[in-house]
Amino acid sequence: MRVLFLTPLVLLAACSGEKPPAPAPSTNAPVAAPMPPEPPVQTPVTxxxxxxxxxxxxxxxxxxxxxxxxxxxxxxxxxxxxxxxxxxxxxxxxxxxxxxxxxxxxxxxxxxxxxxxxxxxxxxxxxxxxxxxxxxxxxxxxxxxxxxxxxxxxxxxAPVDLFTSKEALRGAIRARFCEELDRQRARKRSGSGRGDIPEFSDCIDPTEQTVILGSSNGKAFDRIGILVAPYAAGPYAEGDYEVTLPVTQKVLDAVRPEFKAAFVAR
Missing domain, CATH: 3.30.565.40 (Fervidobacterium nodosum Rt17-B1 like)
Structure with a gap:
């Protein structure tokens, strides 16, 4: 047989006909965190x-x-x-x-x-x-x-205007540019049966192509990109060429004095 034990408070409430008071909420119950305020609405530059x-x-x-x-x-x-x-x-x-x-x-x-x-x-x-x-x-x-x-x-x-002259920039990057261009040409033409293409075998003037300035550190220009469109260095079927060169001391020497702070040699 199940025995029910009642506390004196419950017995007193039963005798008087009153309902026992509701138990006090536990102080250990989790409390919902207040919602963070809405961030201010900003109009983005699209x-x-x-x-x-x-x-x-x-x-x-x-x-x-x-x-x-x-x-x-x-x-x-x-x-x-x-x-x-x-x-x-x-x-x-x-x-x-x-x-x-x-x-x-x-x-x-x-x-x-x-x-x-x-x-x-x-x-x-x-x-x-x-x-x-x-x-x-x-x-x-x-x-x-x-x-x-x-x-x-x-x-x-114009990127080339940051240098003392086109000739100075050309002299600083031409050798490396030609070497990389020929490497890319050889890779595109290997296995294609084209081999050397007489009209597209010589090097081209990098300063007559699209010159872009880039940075790897987010602080100063330390690389130069040469973007070559179709027909400039190879037939249309070869597509474009992209050559990226580091800013060397030789390149830095060709920069106009007022822009030298914008460059760093790698």
């Missing part, structure tokens, strides 16, 4: 991206938030966007008219620009892009472009 497609042309143009955060640079890129779109529309209109007069089918023209950050330094921002286009030829093509923005002067500069 990149601009434009896509336009119709029967006449297809146009794409974009740039990253880092570029959009610099008002003068944003204005420059916005102006280039509108100019590129106007030119594409005019060329496509003329191309469609010519195709109709000749009795040929018309294929819409295209223009594509996607700016990307090469490096973002306290005093500089370096961008590069592949500009793709089709204007009625046998196949689409592309070239490279770059923007080097001087934050202090609030202006665009």
């Amino acid at each position: 990149a601009r991206e434009v896509h336009e497609k119709n029967e006449l042309y297809e146009f794409d143009y974009s740039y990253p938030a880092a570029a959009g955060a610099v008002p003068e640079l944003k204005a420059l890129l916005d102006n280039e966007l509108e100019e590129a779109r106007r030119e594409l529309k005019a060329q496509a209109t003329e191309g469609r008219k010519a195709a109709k007069e000749s009795g040929f089918p018309y294929n819409p023209y295209t223009h594509t620009v996607e700016w990307k950050v090469v490096t973002d330094l306290p005093a500089w921002i370096s961008l590069s892009t592949l500009v793709g286009f089709y204007s009625g030829g046998a196949h689409p093509n592309y070239v490279y472009d770059t923007v080097l923005w001087d934050r202090i002067a609030a202006k665009r500069r």
Whole structure:
């Protein structure tokens, strides 16, 4: 038989007809943590991206938030966007008219620009892009472009203008550039049956290609990129070439005095 033991307090409540008081909440019960305050709403600096497609042309143009955060640079890129779109529309209109007069089918023209950050330094921002286009030829093509923005002067500069002259920069990088270019050529051509291609066997002038400035430490420029579009160093089938070179003391010696602080030799 089960025996029920009642405490005096329970017996007293039973005799008086009153309900026993509710037990006090345990001090060991978990307490819900207060909700953290909502973070302040911030309006992010967004990149601009434009896509336009119709029967006449297809146009794409974009740039990253880092570029959009610099008002003068944003204005420059916005102006280039509108100019590129106007030119594409005019060329496509003329191309469609010519195709109709000749009795040929018309294929819409295209223009594509996607700016990307090469490096973002306290005093500089370096961008590069592949500009793709089709204007009625046998196949689409592309070239490279770059923007080097001087934050202090609030202006665009050509990378080669940071050096005393094109000749000085060429003399500082040509040997290494040619060596790397030939190495890449050999890799692309091995097993292809092409071997040496007479018209694409000599070295080319690196300063006549798209020169970009980069950084591995986020503090100063310590490398130079040479972007080579199709047909410049090889046939279209080989595509482009990209050669990256370190900033050596020889390169540093070719930098203009007022820009030397922006570079460091590796």
